[in-house]
Amino acid sequence: MFLFLPALTVLAVVLGLQAHGEATASPYVVHEMRTHAAAGWSLVRRHSPSALILLRFALAQSNIAEIGSHLNDVSHPDSPNYGKHWSAGKIAETFAPSNETVAAVQTWLLESGIFSNQIRVTPTKGWIEVNATVEEAEQLLHAEYSVYRHDTGKEHIALQGYSLPAHIRRHVDFVTPTIHFDAKISSRSPGTPWMGSYPKTTGVVNETSQGLENCDSQITPECLRALYGIAYKPAVPHLNSYGIVEYTPQSYRQDDINKFAASYSPDLSGISPVLTSIDGGVIQTDQESFNLNGESDLDLQYAMALVSAKQPLTLYQAGDLQEGASFNNFLDALDGSYCTFEGGDDPADPTYPDSGGYAYHDCGTVKPANVISTSYSYTESDLSSAYTARQCAEYAKLGLMGVTMLFSSGDYGVAGNGGACMSYNGTYGVFNPMFPSTCPYVTSVGATQINTGASVYDPESACERVIYSGGGFSNYFAVPSYQEEVVHNYLTNHPPPYDHTIWNATGNSRAFPDVSANGANYVVAIDGQFSLVYGTSASSPVVGAMLTLVNDARLAKGKAPIGFINPAIYSSAFAKAFNDISSGSNSGCDTTGFASASGWDPVTGLGTPNFPSMLEAWMALP
Structure with a gap:
């Protein structure tokens, strides 16, 4: 049978569904692993161990495992709470990362030999950033960084997979740069959206019909x-x-x-x-x-x-030309x-x-x-x-x-x-x-x-x-x-x-x-x-x-x-x-x-x- 490794196993990790003990030392466990090559990318070489890299740890959100249940509660027609939608404030309060999560990841990094001046917690606790060499990053993640090249010539550093200590996994959604490949190709053809999808045409219509x-x-x-x-x-x-x-x-x-x-x-x-x-x-x-x-x-x-023209339509135009x-x-x-x-x-x-x-x-500036x-x-x-x-x-x-x-x-x-x-x-x-x-x-x-x-x-x-x-x-x-x-x-x-x-x-x-x-x-x-x-x-x-x-x-x-x-x-x-x-x-x-x-x-x-x-x-x- 074809095994899709990230499907149900990795997703469970990502959503924080697996509980682990909080011992300061625990065995490393695979956190994410690619099961296939990214389309258009080829392995070029091993990345230099002395190169600098900015590691970013996406900290797990609180209560995220229950988000589907909360959504079903206000969306299913048989629910007594159908249509009773939440405020933005309630959503923010419910899913904010915990202080425990921030502390656990910081402690592990320090115990792993990363100096405090290399570590930065973003102002609102969503990420922990680590300025490291590739060698330090590889030791943290039990992995090896490689350089990949896209068919367009763009290069990207990535891992085939990486591991985290068992007691840290539930605190981290994912780490970058690791297995994620950038879908945005800077040398894209003019007018092609970077997501790679746009309508097709068979050409100009000389005579249009009515009725x-x-x-x-x-x-x-x-x-x-x-x-x-x-x-x-x-x-x-x-x-x-x-x-x-x-x-x-x-x-x-x-x-x-x-x-x-x-x-x-x-x-x-x-x-x-x-x-x-x-x-x-x-x-x-x-x-x-x-x-x-x-x-x-x-x-x-x-x-x-x-x-109809009676209903105003909002155009969300995203991104500058650069x-x-x-x-x-x-x-x-x-x-x-x-x-x-x-x-x-x-x-x-x-x-x-x-x-x-x-x-x-633009951060929270637009009403949906x-x-x-x-x-x-x-x-x-x-x-x-x-x-x-x-x-x-x-x-x-x-x-x-x-x-x-x-x-x-x-x-x-x-x-x-x-x-x-x-x-x-x-x-x-x-x-x-x-x-x-x-x-x-x-x-x-x-x-x-x-x-x-x-x-x-x-x-x-x-x-x-x-x-x-x-x-x-x-x-x-x-x-x-x-x-x-x-x-x-x-x-x-x-x-x-x-x-x-x-x-x-x-x-x-x-x-x-x-x-x-x-x-x-x-x-x-x-x-x-x-x-x-x-x-x-x-x-x-x-x-x-x-x-x-x-x-x-x-x-x-x-x-x-x-x-x-x-x-x-x-x-x-x-x-x-x-x-x-x-x-x-x-x-x-x-x-x-x-x-x-x-x-x-x-x-x-x-x-x-x-x-x-x-x-x-x-x-x-x-």
Whole structure:
């Protein structure tokens, strides 16, 4: 059987689920270990023992093992606390690292021969930093540092694995730099987001269509309204909010929104999203191309059209032109505790203030919208399980505050960004899931299509046109309780015909996506022309628009926003809220991927929204 070492074992360590004695001397135990090579990176040489290195110990947060239970308590429709979301202050107080944790790690470092002037505790106790030589770091971690080189020429220092004393493990989430590989490649192609995901196109459309007759070849807002029964108009838009996240240098063009409005949404003419700049995020207009403008134009044109001009839409533009931004930079801005005492940042993330660029660091400066859609993603295997666990916990905190977090599931089926597959113990073509879709505290959105010759009233299938809906099973995160039954049913009734060496066949891991929406043949105005665009990048903002309308209806009745939706949508109360997708698959890694099936499947999730039924189900909740 293929063993995914970081999956359930390392995650337990990361979340502090294993208790150990507090003896000052204890045996070393493996804390993190890579099970496969990072895509695009090659071992070059052993790192120099005399080189200087900044070790950073991410200190474990308190009560983090219970965060899923707390989130389920306010998110499950059968809970008496449904919709009773937490304040930011309560979240910060509940999960702050303890003084015991800080003291334990400091004591171990001193007893290991590190001098006190080499050690620094960050002001809010999230990290302990150690200025050391490589030789000292290797002695601390019982490991050897190597230099790796990316296909682009960028070099990075990393370990194959490292160990910590048994009594220290529960106090440390992870250590950097160690097994985590920086997904941000500084020499990336212009306009390619550093997460490596962006929509695809078949080119310019010379003649666009109106009405519902050609929705199988050109998707428009009218097609989507007919597909999913969207007929709601916002009643209290001033009480509601919808946010779209973009990463510089990607940016929209106002003249593209105006061109789109002229053909499909007249009320949007001259309307702009409300810009919230994070760490110097700008709407750059100096360069234009599909890769620079396609994502933002797609996201904003369809999100704005479906919620209408009455509902203001917030654009979270993250990162200046010099540094760019990561998901952690965005999370820092939403939650000050994450970038201060909980230490959300990783050294691989863009750092602010940056030299010659943005002179500040946005930390807790941004109010999160009720629904936030992100059409970018990492390949899970490029990150360490500890890194993803820490970030995943932050999405849980946003859910506790009543925020709905949506992420596109990826466009390469069972493969990672760019179609990359993993290798393990000589086995190649191993399925490569996407993060944050594998985080159990976000909602992952896959893609469907209207089949050629079909109408908006016929069943859709999984998207197999230009892109394949990302889906599969995490190698890091355990299956959440809300998903146990559907995963068991799928694997029992539709067992994938693949050897267990190429996918996580345990049945005990988080599966994705959760829901889907159309992701093929979108007509989008980009750089002054209409183009056909494909991707889960389209699906996520469309689902976000529908959930924003649900929130409007609830807020109009004095109810709370829906927050983290997964426990609800997997419950029996939402049995009629989705259109089941039972045809198509998500090819990748030289396979046909997983097959769609009746009920939930790892291609299209629960299916596409039936908006009237979905709205009815949520309005029935307190």
